[in-house]
Amino acid sequence: MRAPSVVIVSPALAAANNGNWQTARRWQKMLSSTHLVRIVRQWPDAQAMADDIMLALHARRSAPSIAAWAQSRGARGLAVVLTGTDLYRDIATDPQAQQSLALAGRLVVLQSLGVDALAPPLRSKARVIYQSTTSRREVPKTSRELHAVMVGHLRDVKSPDTLFEAAHILSGRADIRITHIGEASEAPWAEKARATEAACPAYRWAGALPHAEVRRAIQQAHVLVHTSALEGGAHVIMEAACSGTPVLASRVPGNVGMLGAGYGGYFEPRDAAGLAALLDRCRAGQAPDAPAPKLLEQLRAQCASRAPLFSPQAERLALARLLQELQESP
Structure with a gap:
């Protein structure tokens, strides 16, 4: 049969x-x-x-x-x-x-x-x-700076404005670097990304990249940022969790359903100041003698516990x- x-x-x-x-x-x-x-x-x-x-x-x-x-x-x-x-x-x-x-x-x-x-x-x-997704080994990362990567085509449902605003809030910080991967299918989004690049030296818009390069970028980053205002179940979250890369995500049901209700890396949807504060906490915890709780280590462990689901x-x-x-x- x-x-x-x-x-x-x-x-x-x-x-x-x-x-x-x-x-x-x-x-x-x-x-x-x-x-x-x-x-x-x-x-x-x-x-x-x-x-x-x-x-x-x-x-x-x-x-x-x-x-x-x-x-x-x-x-x-x-x-x-x-x-x-x-x-x-x-x-x-x-x-x-x-x-x-x-x-x-x-x-x-x-x-x-x-x-x-x-x-x-x-x-x-x-x-x-x-x-x-396939699992990837965690790679060594520098402690001289925090490198955040966001992956998602530039459209309103992904709320790229939240990342732009967070980059402006952190524009004076040379120790926090942001790479933004994704295609802008509409000219206004491309213009906003270029304007953010011009105003914020630590922000870089990489445009669309092949999937293999995206996976490498996620693997090499200290943290993945996911700002979606509306989400069904993002590939990039599971790719980060299976690469040893912690996630900072908007608190929307699609992200909470992936990472769990008790996850420590949420900010409210479209809350650029909340995202910037989490990036600052992640950076503060990188120092060996940091007085702040080491948020990155906590998030990495929580992501590792979710990885078997993916x-x-x-x-x-x-x-x-x-x-x-x-x-x-x-």
Whole structure:
């Protein structure tokens, strides 16, 4: 008996190199040894008749494909994977996103608090699948300065303004350096990044980089900064946790669901002063005789305790359980 074939619907393909594409490509690789797996932007297409299971990323943007599957196959074999904009914006007001949730046989959230964002009648359909990454060894880092890196395309939902403002607050500090990685698809964001570079010598906008270079930058930094105002479950957080790099993150459900409620490195969303204060505390704790508590060491230990959640083995097992349920559920 052949294994069921899987189609992954992703609104973003390789050229975008964003979270949706990385999830789609990683799942294709994980499942390809046991299933025939393909990635499409829209379904149905010429090969649609051979598909047994659909994993649709993004309830709103993949809504036409989800509706087409449900019309021809019903809920069986259909899982909708919810992003941050789905969970914390679209499902409250967008009729297409709401319809996608109703049509799905299973709903997938990418961190533990995602289930709480769903209406109570939908929660029984929800499954948590933490995304995964490979582990990297922690590399030695200088104590002469603190190097922070932020990774994320420059758009409002990622709140790059918070980083710009924090860089201005710390502009007189030669011992705190900030590298900002990400593409600015809209000219105003690029202008703001360049203006911050001009005003703040310790801030550098690196633009978009290949994923391998991004991983290296995270591994080599003292701390990852993640300022998102809205988040579903960020790849960069798990990549930092699995590289021995602590995280400073906005206290939004998508980040708390990744790092845990008791994590010590949160600042309030869009609170640039709070972020700057945490960076200052991290730097103060680097000195051997520092009187301040060594925040970096505390955060590194907390991230290490979360890292097993983001292992490829854990994600592969969770995916296998999901496919089994999709096959068996009427």
